[in-house]
Amino acid sequence: MQHLGYDLSANVSLLWTEYDYLDRFAAAADAGFAFVETWWPFPAAEPTVAQEADLLRSIEAAGVRLRGLNLFAGDMPSGERGIVTNAARRPEFMANLAAVTRIAEATGCDRFNLLYGQLTDDEDPTAQHAAAQEAVAIAAAALGEGGGVVLIEPLAAGLNGAYPLHTHEDVIALLDGPFAGVAGVGLLFDTFHLAMNGVDVVAAVERSGARIAHVQIADAPGRGEPGSGDLAWDEVFAALRAAGYAGPAAAEYRPTVRTEDSLAWVRP
Template sequence: MTSFPLSAHIGYLFTERPMPERIAAAAAAGFDAVEHPAPYAIPAPEMAALLRRARLTYTQFGLRSGDASAGEKGIGIFPDRREEFARDLVEGLDYAEAIGVKLVHAMAGVLPEAGRLAEHWECYVENLARAARAAAPRGITIIVEPMSALAVPDYFIATPDRAAEAIHAAAEPNVGLLLDMFHTAAAGLDVEATIRAHAPLIRHAHVADYPGRHEPGSAGLDFGLIARTLAAIGYGGRLGCEYVPAGRTEDGLAWMNRHRAKWVNDTNPH
């Protein structure tokens, strides 16, 4: 039977606890893995020990994304920050290797349309290719995630089509797509059609309902259809649970058993 292991995004889930405790909480709740874009506050040996104790793996994280307090969401597009990107790349890949992460997100950055030049695109593609070449000997894939204008205004890569353009332009085999179902719906796109259109590139998937970005099953997305479509394209990864709990995290976890059972049935009608 087809089922998809679930990865708890602990930047959204279990935030009532300090970061180290979120890992144990995810394991206790039945998740198969965790993810968080910025793990660096916890030294890699300590993170590896936390994961071993919880018997979890770490799905994906990002290179450093600049100054979050200033609204930065990546630096990959900025030509004057190439050296900073290169330093962050070494740190990120070393950390990933130390804790067994195989997917690393190289965020593009925020820049209003009016300020965008060809050099920003060229810089991002160059940085993706550089990151991929450095990651390949470690067995690591670099991922690109489109983020909708609704959630992240002025993010440079706002749609799956644009992400696919960047991936193809980087022209390295270990660059792939992180497809977020919420962002896809928020961009006004058909989720099923988008999964099928970009099937060869998808390396990781995020789930949250739309609208609202709460627990799967809380709004309008058809997660049975999403599961059937992912199964049909041969997706073999995890589903990253990057949603905003409507209340306390544990109080909203009933969807896991309900939808796990439903997804298994939906993806195996016979």
């Protein structure tokens, strides 16, 4: 499935939630998607052998390609948004990275969202940033061997606890600073999160340019499908083309109607 020249992937963590998780890959294929992505689908950082096999089997049976995968981000329903700012959780992160690497090798997945993590009052902020940045470099080295890119994502303030990255500028500062010599790290440009932080999305595309390694599409406010909020989508996609962004782009929104009906915005 394409939209204005961009190959679209379907994020099955938010789309087709009326189906059991493993059935969503087939639902995406039936809707015309060749590519899918997903948040980390397991409750623990390290899946069981059976859980991993079931995931791979469902993707293969659906005939879709996994383009994007989140690393384990902790207990997200309880509010966690990443574990790597916590140095004490490094063994958990390493076990998860091993699992993600196996899944990448089996599927050809090449985009990996590593949520940066929240800051706590219990530790020195500098030490927490250093722990997160070291984990990003470790992940980039491991996943880069297969051509993968580790994505750093700004999140909406007020919705994600003490998560320190709110805009594209925050991520660009990391890419120009501690990650300047680290290959395989890029900006995850999520239109919803940026817009909710008051960012001019079109201007942000122009500013970010080649730093954008992945785009996720959702309207704002509401995080619904394009057309359900206030973003000027023709201008957003025109800016992406002008910036030379070639894709991929992911539908990562909460449909306001049945998922199939929410795809009316797609224009080949």
